[in-house]
Amino acid sequence: MTGPGLRPGGRSARVQESIHSAVRALLEEQDRSTVTVPQIAARAGVTPSTIYRRWGDLSALLADVALARMQPDSEPANTGSLRGDVQAWAEQYLDEMSSEPGRNMLRDVQSSPTPGLCVTIIGGQLQMILDRYPDQPKPGVDRLINLMAAPTVFRILFSPAPLEVEELHRLIEIAFSQ
Known part of the structure; x- marks a missing residue:
């Protein structure tokens, strides 16, 4: 059971999916070496600080997206x-x-x-x-x-x-x- 006001798959999961989707879309459109946190944030509709707070840096975010994509x-x-x-x-x-x-x-x-x-x-x-x-x-x-x-x-x-x-x-x- 979750605490009051907490929903599994709630806002946090939606934000994460939005960011992951933005990363996947940008990687399809351009070379990965040119992808930046501000681009991802703009595409996902969040601030760059949201990404830095959750993942720390771009490489950790890219690793998280890659691991999610590797899930069968x-x-x-x-x-x-x-x-x-x-x-x-x-x-x-x-x-x-x-x-x-x-x-x-x-x-x-x-x-x-x-x-x-x-x-x-x-x-x-x-x-x-x-x-x-x-x-x-x-x-x-x-x-x-x-x-x-x-x-x-x-x-x-x-x-x-x-x-x-x-x-x-x-x-x-x-x-x-x-």
């Missing part, structure tokens, strides 16, 4: 097999995150004042897949993150080219070998 819209695909589900998830993740918006989201998440949220999101998705197959031997979430997701993210952020799908498949095979 649905459960991972169900192909009918554990490896098939992991492979479908990994291919989709590689495709989405190696795009320019995906790379920018990953860069923004690096600035998050709350480390580990990206691992929590990825881990939650992978755990959903693993939970579908309770009677099958399978790798743990940490093994999948270390052998599949981590190299994928590393190559996206620090290599001129993302991981090739064939190499991703080899990493999945290694993760499943006991």
